[in-house]
Amino acid sequence: MKAILLAGGQGSRLRPLTLNTPKPIVPIFDRPFLRYQIELLKQVPEIDEIVLSLNYQPRRIEEVFGDGSDLGVQLRYVVEPQPLGTGGAIKFAAGPHPTGPVVVFNGDVLTSVDLPEVIALHRAREARATIVLTPVENPTAYGLVEADDLGNIRDFLEKPTADQITCDTINAGIYVLEGETLDRIPADTQFSIERGYFPSLIERSETFVAYTYRGYWIDIGTRQKYEQVHHDIMSGRFSAPPFEGAAGTALVSPGARIEDGAIIEGPCFIDAGAVIKSGARIGPNSVIGANCHVAEDAQIEGAILWPHTWVDRAARLGGLIAGRHCQFGRHVEVSGDAMLGDNSVITDFSRL
Ligand code: GDD
Ligand code: MG
Numbered sequence: 001m002k003a004i005l006l007a008g009g010q011g012s013r014l015r016p017l018t019l020n021t022p023k024p025i026v027p028i029f030d031r032p033f034l035r036y037q038i039e040l041l042k043q044v045p046e047i048d049e050i051v052l053s054l055n056y057q058p059r060r061i062e063e064v065f066g067d068g069s070d071l072g073v074q075l076r077y078v079v080e081p082q083p084l085g086t087g088g089a090i091k092f093a094a095g096p097h098p099t100g101p102v103v104v105f106n107g108d109v110l111t112s113v114d115l116p117e118v119i120a121l122h123r124a125r126e127a128r129a130t131i132v133l134t135p136v137e138n139p140t141a142y143g144l145v146e147a148d149d150l151g152n153i154r155d156f157l158e159k160p161t162a163d164q165i166t167c168d169t170i171n172a173g174i175y176v177l178e179g180e181t182l183d184r185i186p187a188d189t190q191f192s193i194e195r196g197y198f199p200s201l202i203e204r205s206e207t208f209v210a211y212t213y214r215g216y217w218i219d220i221g222t223r224q225k226y227e228q229v230h231h232d233i234m235s236g237r238f239s240a241p242p243f244e245g246a247a248g249t250a251l252v253s254p255g256a257r258i259e260d261g262a263i264i265e266g267p268c269f270i271d272a273g274a275v276i277k278s279g280a281r282i283g284p285n286s287v288i289g290a291n292c293h294v295a296e297d298a299q300i301e302g303a304i305l306w307p308h309t310w311v312d313r314a315a316r317l318g319g320l321i322a323g324r325h326c327q328f329g330r331h332v333e334v335s336g337d338a339m340l341g342d343n344s345v346i347t348d349f350s351r352l
Helices: 034-041 058-065 085-094 115-124 179-184 193-203 223-235
Strands: 002-006 049-054 075-079 101-106 109-111 129-135 143-147 153-158 169-178 208-212 217-219 250-252 268-270 286-288 299-301 316-318
Touching (some): 002 034, 034 049, 034 058, 034 101, 034 109, 049 058, 049 085, 058 075, 085 101, 085 179, 085 193, 101 115, 115 129, 129 143, 129 193, 143 208, 153 208, 169 193, 193 208, 217 223, 223 268
Parallel strands (some): 002 049, 002 101, 129 208, 299 316
Antiparallel strands (some): 101 169, 109 217, 129 169, 143 153, 143 169
């Protein structure tokens, strides 16, 4: 069975972080995001090929995962000549005349849904398509999906307005689709699976089934959610590596160097090659990427620093997210929810 990961979007809501790092490989602690999805797909022994559907900066993603052998999977990359939208991209990645079930994932959702169970439901119901639904507080940023008591989908409305909201379940971005049903998607044309394909299943009264999942689910596509996923994993609200069995603790890589007199307060993460000098304090909810340097008396709390960032003496950083190779000068103060792109330089005594 083939799995297609839709990983071609530009990640515009995570700019500037995604200018050099496409959303599917933004780091979550010490790993590229898609690694979590690939691990989830490994739960299904039948999946023998994972196709990454790419468009934006495909080479960077290929460089990270190669042929997949490091992760124990077989990966193939498909790059659209131009963005085809979610439906066009699935059609393009599935190739000509697909048959049987194909698993599709939006490349920015993190969840612990039981995928074998979803596939089993799809088979038991002999569905043409099955999608995972999940409840959220505000469905307006998602696809609103209404199902009846028997789990048949009755309505699919992408990005509803407030007055169109009739239930709290949304499209979780995880599907099992019968290859034959992709015939309604025009080839090489921009086409939305949410606005075109799903409504057409309902119009044609085809067996379109909901699997409702009430466990952990998040779309990491905005700043707030990207930050939240780190908090959730650190606190144990979502049990996932690298914090499995270590929730709430200060997780320090054996390859990091913490000098005597540095204060480290969990939950936080300090990656390999990082140096925390004496008198520095790393407070709760901080993520210090590989090879970062935190100088004497610097204080960091609730900040996410990607690798290779330099924090000079007595700087105070709170709440921000900073890309790779940033420099914070002496006595810099950054508070609030700043987002800084790669190579940002904040000079001594600056306040943001
Ligand atoms: N290859 C390719 N080509 N991938 C694309 C394209 C494209 O043209 N456009 C979007 N994608 C990928 C994105 O990279 C992302 O992984 C996924 O498709 C979904 O696109 P988003 O831009 O993140 O959509 P969204 O979050 O606003 O809404 C979608 O996800 C929600 C769940 O998170 C919809 O599927 C909603 O219905 C759903 O509720
Ligand atoms: Mg999204």
